[in-house]
Amino acid sequence: MHRVAVIAVDGVAGFDLIVPGQVFGTAHSVGKAPGALLGAPLYEVKVCGRPSELMVTGVGGADLFRLSALYDLAEAVDADTVVLPGMPMPGVEPAAGPAVATTAELAEVLRVVSAAYERGARVVAICSGAFVLARTGLLDGRRATCHWTDLAAFATNFPAVHVVPDVLYVQDGRLVTAAGAATGTDVCLHLIRQDFGSAVADDVARHFVATPQRDAAQAQLVVHxxxxxxxxxxxxxxxxxxxxxxxxxxxxxxxxxxxxxxxxxxxxxxxxxGxxxxxxxxxxxxxxxxxxxxxxxxxxxxxxxxxxxxxxxxxxxxxxxxxxxxxxxxxxxxxxxxxxxxxGxxxxx
CATH class of the missing domain: 1.10.10.60 (Homeodomain-like)
Known part of the structure; x- marks a missing residue:
């Protein structure tokens, strides 16, 4: 199976954390009944972080609940895809909220992400996770995006990154950045389609009663x-x-x-x-x-x-x-x- 590691640190955004496990975990080889989850699972998803309890946050950094990651952060190095959810960090202060994770924790996350990418993994950053990915230097000279409320701060903090505004997500080689919130679902479906084809991705979308494919170039902020x-x-x-x-x-x-x-x-x-x-x-x-x-x-x-x-x-x-x-x-x-x-x-x- 394709191995997915979702990074969890103190202050991680709850929605961004849960969506990859739900969407990737729903992908099965296509059975006879669309959306019925027949066939074998195609992804193994692990939440990787420190064993002690960490806070999961909502909009604006509000505390939601605590959890303990089942797998050690180091296990993410061997994943095929590493996901960085929104996670406020020291020295990385988008509009999402105050820094929560420690400097040592940030350093370890950066080391693990860089090592995983070096061995061939795909790295996906959702919302303010793009700030963490940019801190590795992997995005220098590359195209990337993040949530529309944080674009100005992202461009200021990382001038070497080619910031693409007003899109849902951007893929540049094995580096993928998404605007956040609902686009976490969009980008996971996009990657399932890339890995296993449209039939599997559409099956997952039907199960979630979601739009099978929103154009990545669609504007983030569509005023209805x-x-x-x-x-x-x-x-x-x-x-x-x-x-x-x-x-x-x-x-x-x-x-x-x-x-x-x-x-x-x-x-x-x-x-x-859009x-x-x-x-x-x-x-x-x-x-x-x-x-x-x-x-x-x-x-x-x-x-x-x-x-x-x-x-x-x-x-x-x-x-x-x-x-x-x-x-x-x-x-x-x-x-x-x-x-x-x-x-893929x-x-x-």
């Missing part, structure tokens, strides 16, 4: 305006777009279905989905292509036509840009992982 008296939800139009995924729809076609101008459609889509109609539809098409590559023997040409790309060349171009692999390489990697002969975390590209 009050609906007009007549109603302006785009859900009927989005459902229609899903049902006509393989057809060559234009922006004008979508606007006509929604009963608005293209300009109004773009504005409402950004308000409600992206444009055509980008949203492109992501759906790529996601469907991933499913077909995993679950069928259709050729790339057949999949391209089925998903509305028209030609294999168009599918390959969009697929490479969004998935960072060719369609056939993606099919091979997913099959290798499902057969136990590959590991052992690549820095």
């Amino acid at each position: 305006k009050a609906p007009h008296p007549g109603g302006d939800s785009l859900e009927p139009t989005m459902r229609w777009m899903r049902e006509h995924l393989g057809e060559p729809l234009t922006l004008a076609d979508v606007a006509t279905h929604a009963g608005v101008s293209p300009r109004t459609l773009n504005r409402r889509f950004r308000e409600q989905a 992206t444009t109609p055509m980008q949203w539809r492109l992501r759906l098409r790529i996601h469907h292509a991933q499913e077909l590559l995993e679950t069928t023997t259709l050729s790339v040409d057949q999949i391209a036509r089925h998903c509305g790309f028209g030609t294999a060349i168009a599918l390959r171009q969009h697929f490479a840009r969004l998935v960072h692999q060719s369609p056939l390489a993606y099919r091979r990697s997913v099959r290798a992982n499902k057969n136990g002969s590959g590991n 975390s052992r690549s820095d590209g």
Whole structure:
């Protein structure tokens, strides 16, 4: 199984701490009933920290409860994926709250994370965990993000890091940073999809009654305006777009279905989905292509036509840009992982 170590220190954010164990722990090899958790577990998740009790916190650093980590911090060195939840630390003071963990504890966390990365692990930082990851120096010259309330402090504290604002999460090689809160679920689903394919990730999402895939480039802070008296939800139009995924729809076609101008459609889509109609539809098409590559023997040409790309060349171009692999390489990697002969975390590209 893919081994995941979630780091726990005094003052760790409760939501960030629990989500990885819940999401990764739910991933099973796909059974006959979607969402029914049939098949073998695909991840082994351990919470690693000091054996004595530590405080778990909520919003603003408010104390929630105490727990003791079941596994020693040193065990994280051998993990395939190391997760750094939000954790206030000495010298790292984002808006999340006051420093709680000791300097010695921080030094040990930095040592363990660096050692795990050196031996090939993937490191995931959620919310203010990005501050801790940046302290290792691994993010220097790399792209990263964190919670929108902490972006200015992050950029000030770590000028060598290329801070990417207004996104849900960023993956740069084996380093992944997420905005925090609900994006912890998004990034875990993204990594499950990367490790074991869309069918497994969608199965987990269905079990949690969660959105299978939110675009990583979606804005963190989407301001939802009050609906007009007549109603302006785009859900009927989005459902229609899903049902006509393989057809060559234009922006004008979508606007006509929604009963608005293209300009109004773009504005409402950004308000409600955080992206444009055509980008949203492109992501759906790529996601469907991933499913077909995993679950069928259709050729790339057949999949391209089925998903509305028209030609294999168009599918390959969009697929490479969004998935960072060719369609056939993606099919091979997913099959290798499902057969136990590959590991999605052992690549820095």
